Amino acid sequence: MTSAEKAKSEPLIDLQRLVVSVRRRRRLWLATALLGLIAGGLVAMFLPSPPTAVAQILVIHPDDSPTDSGTLMRTDVAVLQTTKIANEALKKLNSTQAPEEFLKDYEGLGLTNNVLQLTVKGKSKDEALARAQAISDAFITEYIARNQAAAAATQKALLDQRNQAQNELTTIESGIVTEEAKGRNANPAQLERFYSRRAELNSKISDYDGRAQEAGIGTPKVAAGTQIVDAPRILPRSLLKTLATDAGIGLALGLLAGLALAAVTSVVKDRPVLRREISRHLGASVIAQLPKPPRFLRASRAAARRKRVAATLVRAVRKEGGSVSVLDLGARTVTAALAVDMARELAEKGPVSLVDDLPKANLRELAGDGPIQVLDRGDAPSAGKERRIGVGSIEPGTAWTDLEFLGEEAILVVRTGHANTEWLHTVARQLADRRIPILGVVVVDPDPRDHTDGTLWDGLHTALRGRGSALPEPLPVPARPVARARPVVPERMPMPERKVVPERVARPAPKPVEMFPDEDAPVRRLSRVAPVETDAERTVERVLEPPREKKSARRRPPTPYKRPEDHDNADQPTKRFSPVSPDNAEAL
Structure with missing residues (x-):
């Protein structure tokens, strides 16, 4: 299916996206439900129903x-x-x-x-x-x-x-x-x-x-x-019952209002939350995802997962002495920490430097004292086999012409639900105009129930094709001279060797079998039985004998149908045959 056909077949409102957007805005509708509950309780307490x-x-x-x-x-x-x-x-x-x-x-x-x-x-x-x-x-x-x-x-x-x-x-x-x-x-x-x-x-x-x-x-x-x-x-009135009734009504109304508000805002703002949508609008495949950075607990687990993603990204950057940029869109903290982890992975193989162009990121504090050198955007370019990782932002207000100095290739770190569809299209178009291929997209804070495919199978600016355009073309291989073909002479088939057929030894004639022991009755003799030939003997005889001409088989003329009136004995009664006995056996 082409991109035009996909665009035509897309529904006006994607229900999966709507459900995910409403679930991501659970703070909104939970807050409205809580406000409705409190408002209902206050109404029951301070505005009681009249007698x-x-x-x-x-x-x-x-x-x-x-x-x-x-x-x-x-x-x-x-x-x-x-x-x-x-x-x-x-x-x-x-x-x-x-x-x-x-x-x-x-x-x-x-x-x-x-x-x-x-x-x-x-x-x-x-x-x-x-x-x-x-x-x-x-x-x-x-x-x-x-x-x-x-x-x-x-x-x-x-x-x-x-x-x-x-x-x-x-x-x-x-x-x-x-x-x-x-x-x-x-x-x-x-x-x-x-x-x-x-x-x-x-x-x-x-x-x-x-x-x-x-x-x-x-x-x-x-x-x-x-x-x-x-x-x-x-009528008797119970304050507790009235309070529970009014609070329940307020809770239901607040929850419905919050859900409606979340659904309307998700449709109006048009912010992609699925990996499938993010990859389609940016024109690059999703190669990794990271959870939302924890505030209090599970910090070590998040750090270990971020290091695994950094190792995956380092394996994707294979060009020695090249530069790659890590661009942030809504996840500044995760982007800075991921860039530092990538630099530490690359520092084990050679010199690495970080170009800090991400505001409020504190890359120097995150890098610490080590082999990683943190530079500013206007520092001298890299020399030799030094690898550089540029850390920047693609938020609204970004200087697009400065992205060329951060890296030849780009890795986008995008937070789901942060930017709308129009801005994602702007980012993809600006990077394509600067001829900066996108290696892939790292999605931050995805929906845990999002099982959509974030891989693109068509398009010229996907990760693998973008990287392939930056690699040098292979040298042409000289063609080998082709030798002249010799005429093919058909080989003669060897004649089969003639085998010596042993002479046949005449077997003694079998003793005739008498049908009836009576001496006066004539004896009927049986014919001699021919010797049994093996398959090898039949094959040799078939080879030695000349081919025989096929004789046309004679067809017997059809027997004319004779009507009953043509027979002489048609009017005679049918005779019953007597059983076979030694006296009438000869007649049979």
Whole structure:
């Protein structure tokens, strides 16, 4: 896969890189989680929740049925949280608070189809209890009045229907009187119709009267049953429970905020943290890695590991009398110590000097008194087979033209997550412009779970190819003269030697076998058995005999098919063969 294809196939957000970046910023999200925990505890201690009163109301529905799914109770809860109920409760409390603001201090919950729970908050316990009682009374009063109003409306409608029927009955009575006054001229059919209609109207009027009386009674069951079954009381509050709840909520919110902030910053800053990305952006392979320098413990282990890496880098620098630069990017302490370890390894083979161009590194103190000579950037160039190790920086603000005087080749010491992608590209481009090949990259403080490959397989400025461009070209080897080829004469194949075949000795004829012991029966004699020849004899005879001409084998003409009617004995029955005996053996 080419570099262009890799760039096209790269996702917009690398999940592996995002996870590693968030894990490296664990101090950030752990700090935000701790702050959330502390903030939640402080809120629970210094801003306690106001006192809360609870009351339960039994609501009797006139149209209640066992198949109700809670619709009536949800309607009651919605009515409870209206400004009408809030206004009536405020009037009983003699409060000037706005009903809209008062609605935020209480809420209703339907426990069952007929039990309503009311939760009210107040500045004090007495105020919470008073509010709960006022709201409960206002709701019960409004509920009973609403049912009574519905009953009164039903009674009025029934009475109106009765009055209409009464008026119609009066008209029917007058028609009956008029028709009866005619005497013999009265229409019997008309009278019959008037009588039936009068009876129907009388029935309706009596029905309307009864239903109107029942509606006038109202809903005494609703009025008597709707009441407060659990008087307002203050909910008990535990400070420890409140503290734990608020602290847990603060911890969760702080942790989520920290993780989100770490993820967003890792995407926005675009700082490579994987070896694969660092090697790709710098154009050089990762040849070693070092952990983060410890502050208190495990210093000896870190020093031993750094010396092993220094020995690896020394083996990579093979040119005698040459110079190499160790350039720092975010790991100044590790870079200085690594350069000193490399100088000590090279001091065992010859003179070595360090060129100090790394600010705040104190190379002289690290080198100490020994064979290693620490020079400044403007000192005299190296002479003879002296090896020089230049120690510099490639941080923003670096003088790129001075890197040529530090070394002919470069080793980059890069701390993961320190520089963004744009700056890594700048470093690679500037070193390529100065024709300084990069031997490799030493990654400092890598992620312990980073198993990506930091080796480049293409590109002209990788470690091995960069070093190969600096080596002298090999001298041409003169070609040897090529001798003229002689004609190849095919060798004659030697004729196989003829072997003397021993004369065959005639074997005595075998005694004929008689099939039947009978003397009168003819005797059938068997033919002589030919002697058995060996493979060697067959081979010799095959060589000595001249080749024989192949005879074309005659093909027999196909036997014509003879139909059953062509046979003379086709109509005769099939004969059964008798068993073989000495008498019929000769015939067989």
